[in-house]
Amino acid sequence: MSTLAVSATGAAADAVAARVPGLVADRVASRLFAQDPTLWGPDAEDEAAKRLSWTSLPRSSRPLVGEIAALRATLEDVGYDRVVLCGMGGSSLAPEVICGTAGRPVVILDSSDPDVVRGALHDLDRTVVVVSSKSGSTVETDSQRRAFVQAFRDAGLDPTERLVVVTDPGSPLDEQARGEGYRVVNADPEVGGRYSALTAFGLVPSGLAGADVEALLDDAEAVADLLADDDEANPALRLGAAMAGTEPLRDKLLLVDAGTENVGFPAWAEQLIAESTGKQGTGVLPVVAVGGEPAAVTDDVTVARLVATDADDDAATGASTVTVAGPLGAQFLLWEAATAVAGRLLSINPFDQPDVESAKAAARDLLEAGIDDSDAPAFTDGAVEVRVAGGDWLSGTHTLATALDDLLAQLDCDRGYVAVMAYLDREADADLENVARDLSDRTGRPVTFGWGPRFLHSTGQYHKGGPATGVYVQVTAAPAQDLAVPGRDFTFGQFIAAQAGGDAAVLADHGRPVLRLHLTDHDAGLEQVRELLGRGGA
Template identity: 70%
Template sequence: MTSLAVLASGAAADAVGGHVPGLVSDRVASRLFERDATLWGEEARDEAAKRLSWVGLGRTSRHLVGEISALRETLREQGVDRIVLCGMGGSSLAPEVICATAGVPLTVLDSSHPDVVRAAAIDLARTAVVVSSKSGSTVETDSQRRVFEQAFADAGIDAASRIVVVTDPGSPLEEDARRKGQRVVTADPDVGGRYSALTAFGLIPSGLAGVDVEALLDDAEAVTDLLAEDDEANPGLRLAAAIAGTRPLRDKLYLVDHGTSARGLGDWIEQLVAESTGKQQRGLLPVVLEDPGRTPLPADATLCRLVEVGEEDRPGGSAPRVLPATSPTSTLDVGGSLGAQFLLWEVATAVAGRLLGINPFDQPDVESAKQAARDRMSGSDTAATAVDAVDGPVEISHLGGDWLGGATTTETALQALLAQLDDEHGYVAVMAYLDREADAPFAEAVDALAARVQRPTTLGWGPRFLHSTGQYHKGGPRTGVYLQITDTPAQDLPVPGRDFTLGEFISAQAGGDAAVLADHGRPVLVLHLADHDRGLTLVGDALRGGRA
């Protein structure tokens, strides 16, 4: 039996008691599953009308199971036992969680960094590549596909036999892939990217890698009726109220692995919640914590522990328990099987949008960063970020106001940035345009920074975060300070058939994102590692040094 549990205490429990009865009275759950596009107001109606098919995916994605099985067998006959996924945002995060939870290897390529892309294009004799892009025009995935096409050709392998494209019907990617003879699987066009975990975007790469995707759909279908019910025991309504209904709003959501078997679930929740709610200068900032003991829970945050669920909390048994509101803090325990949790969090995020008064299905500021990068690539924006100082292997720049002062070292520049931090409502966003595998130990320095500043601190790997928390950075409350870290690739990589290299592209992405943040009045410190290893060590030492 599939299980779900949402247990709240403190301010989160107060929010459940204060909002769930009204949500039940307004029939929000049943209207959501009836695909009522009016739930978020007139301005959101047109967008919502074409974004609600995800509520029925536990049933409507069943046709993919047989298709995946047949394709997996075909690839195995070709000697394929390694799957690479080229995708960004929701197209990559759900398969990454699905495969990690199942213990199935999947190489996720969600970067335009040339060193990262080159490292993924190996072992080609045993490799198949899934290229996922809803729009079919995502520059990162187009560039990655071109690199793999060339690599397969150079290895004497027919690329068309090794590339599987997942995209919306009628996209430019579908047209080009079919012309080249590549396999194409079209996804449901009425599902947005971050709600697509149980569509072809989540299931095709996971299934080809070896996951039992039918079990995921079984889990989601088993809780569909529960989540569609207008009842105060509905865990989706409870979770929505707990994260978006506190008064005053606790707009930071700390996510902690507290025994869940769903590996990396917090990262998937992060992009779903941040991109869905971070707009109109409001929203919820998810903060994924590896070590919750290092930082106290601030007054503007709710702690959400991702737990395993016992049999007593299963649907059809007792109602999800809510602990008494005896604590001055705000906490949640949320658990369930992975397929069920995908649907639970999607429901809760959509309903949270209604409580916050925003459209949970658009992402206006994601496009602004993309356009800024395109402008830099085309030469229409030639403004270069001035270097303010050089500290050995680190070049220091700043944007978004005259706040750097006379800082000439990495440590003093960081101190100047942190001096802009609101001690009651602010947060620090570290945006590292680096290799998230090779440079993973850098996360420890970010944890040390969080412990020192005692404020919510996030680490986003670029450009992957642009498709998730990047929306919140620009569209959410103006309370963040932003540290961007870039480097010079060890070796650049031309994009076949294009007039740019991946090094030029990721530089344009970082520069464009920093410029858009500055245009929104956000302070941005840019630390460029002219020498990667020595520079990253220096930056890490500065983060551990904390505030002046």
């Protein structure tokens, strides 16, 4: 049975009591599920009018169940037992959570690092690749698709038998893929990428990997009427109020896995909330807790505890805490609805992402102009080149430790946060995430950790569009071996360098201080950065 539970204490409970009656009086829930685009004001109305079909997905996605089953049966002829998903943002994060929760293996390729891409190009004779791109023009996904098509051909395998495209109808990718004989599954064009968990973007790769997508829709459908109800017990209204209705606004939401069965859910919620709310100088910054729940939090943080469906929810304590339980399909719909409610409370449009687009444009400009190798570092310490952006804040000393000290000196001790952005291999270098907890202990402030380039489609929006309270550490590395993008005049190495450079440039344009650390020797440099950002750097 699909159940949802949302409870709150402290400032979050005060927000629920203060905000939910007004949301009920304004019929926000029923209007949301009736797809009323006027809920977020006239400036958002045009975008909202074409972005609300996610509210009906538990029912409208039902035909996909049979389509996926038939596709899986057809693909069994090639003998696959390995599914690779090429996608970014919501297109990759939702299937990662679905498959992780279901215990089904899937390879998520959401990087343009040449070493990572090359590492996915193996066991091709037992591999099926899903290429997911809503617009059909996402450069990362197009480059990954090209790499796999070339690899299949080089291995003497027909890529049209092993590659499935998920995209919006009429997109450039839709037309190209159909023309070249590939299998195509169209997604609902009136659902944005971060709200697309229950569309073909979430369901096709998950279903091909063996997850029970029908059960996922069942769990969502079981709570749809509850979430559409104009009632003070509505979990989406309560969660949205706890997220964005505190007074004064607690604009950091610490996402804690406190025993939830939904594997990796905080990372999916992070991209949904950050990209939806971080704009116009406001927003709610989701912070995925690393290493468990902290002993204490600052007074600008609400803790969101994600617990098992059958857990007691009376463990929620603290100055501002919201505890959430429920099966995965139900939670996808809950958090999407709550984020839309939070957008209304913040008076922003939760469906656009203007600063994600600005970073993409900056990366394209760098690619077209060519990566400028003459950008000399401010100094080099061991195997790490140091550059800075976003102001003249670096002191005259030339060590990693003093450079970090200079960056942290820019940190607002009451409202600020630190963002670590690592353009590295998130599997091989996974333990670098632990520096987030160490930096938080050191600074007393929230610390986010994002793997590049995927964070550009999530917290990247908040970094530039949210409050100007962040300081940023960017970590890049020279690849062990570059990899050409077939049919393009740039390599994967040049592309990821342009993404990192473009992101830093846009942050600098917004006056955000960025400490850029480039590893000239991966292993030696990474050890230096671990020491710097971890406890050894204190």
